[in-house]
Amino acid sequence: MLTIDQLSLQLPVYASWWKREWTTCLDKLSLHFSAGEVHAVVGASGAGKSLLAYAMMGLLPTPARLNGQLYYQGSPLDRPRQRQLRGRELALIPQSLNALDPLVRTQRQVAWAAQRSGQPSKSARHAAQLALDHYQLDARAQQAYAHELSGGMARRVLTAMAHVSQAQLVIADEPSVGLDPHQRQRVLAALRELADQGKTVILITHDLRHALPIADRVTIMRHGKQVETAAASAFQGNGDSLTAVYSQALWQALPDNSFSIRGTRKAQQDIQKEANVA
Amino acid sequence: MRLTALIAKRLVRLALVLLCVALVSFGLMMASPIDPIDAYLGPQMAQVSPEQRALIAQRWGFDESAAIQFGHWLRQLVSGDLGWSHVYNQPVSEVIGQRFQRSIILLGSAWLLSALLGFSLGVAAGAKEGSKLDNAISTYAFITASTPAFWLAILAVLLFSVTLGWTPTCCAGPTGILSQEVTLLSRLHHLVLPVTTLALLGIATITLHTRARMLELMRSAVATHAFAQGASRLDVAWRHGLRHASLPAMTLAFASLGELFGGSILIEQVFAYPGLGQATVAAGLRSDVPLLLGIALFTALFVSVGNLIADSLYAVIDPRIQSGGL
Known part of the structure; x- marks a missing residue:
């Protein structure tokens, strides 16, 4: 459905106010996301996960150097096409809860999202109502302002706003941050449900453990590079079916695997060596 | 109840602001180098004797201390009278x-x-x-x-x-x-x-x-x-x-x-x-x-x-x- 071919991104950094340097944030990424799958993109903070999301949506800041190609359903996805498809075909569940307008009631914001996806205002209001009910936001939450919502409710509002657009590709940027296990389950289950409806879900997270139960495939990122893309089923046992040392180390570092990075220093060296080769 | 308390609070604050404004303005006027009687008389100043000036000052209350003058003004204000403007010869x-x-x-x-x-x-x-x-x-x-x-x-x-x-x-x-x-x-x-x-x-x-x-x-x-x-x-x-x-x-x-x-x-x-x-x-x-x-x-x-x-x-x-x- 969405194919990324040799995507590189550079952003300016000002060493001093007159001196501009370019730092590489994404380095020759090649990925394919297919319909009906939850594809988790996992990496540490600063790995470039959110920038990848913005690059796919066409929401990067203006002074950015983007190389490589994006294809959506076979044809190139350039800026004008991204602008045209945003909200209709492509949806983003943003990482920050500040993305909700503090001055507008929940219900109205969801209705706006529906309108922006091209639905006439009357059916948009109806669609918003359905989406809000679907995510179990009661009448009080619907009439509330953002600061009156709990973290979990705000997340569900953001999810509802992506859901209401009926987009075929949903990018969820760290949707489970700051939620208790129960709430997290609900948010992640909602994403799985979208994929089961035939949509493509890209789940961006730093926590491999939360991604695995719902993901079909997992891409591990490190320092803007793609370390490995593997089926979620490859993350089992000792992680021997994973090809990259870094992904193995990530897997073994999970509490369920008793934090068993074998020979930590050795692993560190191997990861470094691997990065140098790539 | 909360609303009335709120309004009362605001009104008290407003009254205090107004009192401060009145005090400061009055103080500034007292410090002004322009003599109200000279200003009132204008060019006819030269034809008026000191006794007549004293009479005007007494009639307007300028012979009393500043604090008493302010007190007079305040008392009149409370009864709803802002005083008389001698420039326009009309009530203020x-x-x-x-x-x-x-x-x-x-x-x-x-x-x-x-x-x-x-x-x-x-x-x-x-x-x-x-x-x-x-x-x-x-x-x-x-x-x-x-x-x-x-x-x-x-x-x-x-x-x-x-x-x-x-x-x-x-x-x-x-x-x-x-x-x-x-x-x-x-x-x-x-x-x-x-x-x-x-x-x-x-x-x-x-x-x-x-x-x-x-x-x-x-x-x-x-x-x-x-x-x-x-x-x-x-x-x-x-x-x-x-x-x-x-x-x-x-x-x-x-x-x-x-x-x-x-x-x-x-x-x-x-x-x-x-x-x-x-x-x-x-x-x-x-x-x-x-x-x-x-x-x-x-x-x-x-x-x-x-x-x-x-x-x-x-x-x-x-x-x-x-x-x-x-």
């Missing part, structure tokens, strides 16, 4: 009433114009940073924000009234006609130039503040999220921008009421417009203490009420702000 309340009727048209239209135009220009400029429209509006706003109002007024009179002859040079109506007989059209004709110059002053500051808030919003997570939903720049500016930018614009519009009063004193002087501003200057120059105190109180009341309205409206627009604090 009447002078203020008549003058304010003319000033409020000038002030009100200038205020409305600067608030609406300033806000619209600010939103238009801030919606797209660095666009041609933004550059044009910002340049205009920076230039007018740093231009003194009276100087602009003098230039305007020179150009439009003297050179081009489009507008009258003075007053609220044609000279030699009773104010009751001046037609509406003529009144408006006399208002055009003062209102425009006075509004220009307010437009610039409101534009700059609105624009700053707009820029902030257009870079915020809210705007990015809206763009991700497929919103156009116009959509974001209209639905999110207007709300967010109206907060600073409104605060500024109401807070600038005082500035507007100050500006109107200069503007009325330049255009010889017989409003409250001109009366203030006359009262100050001729040491008309009751009139000046009356105007000071009235202005303070006007500005305080403006701020009160701004406070209340703030809570209406921004749900995060709870009204109630002092």
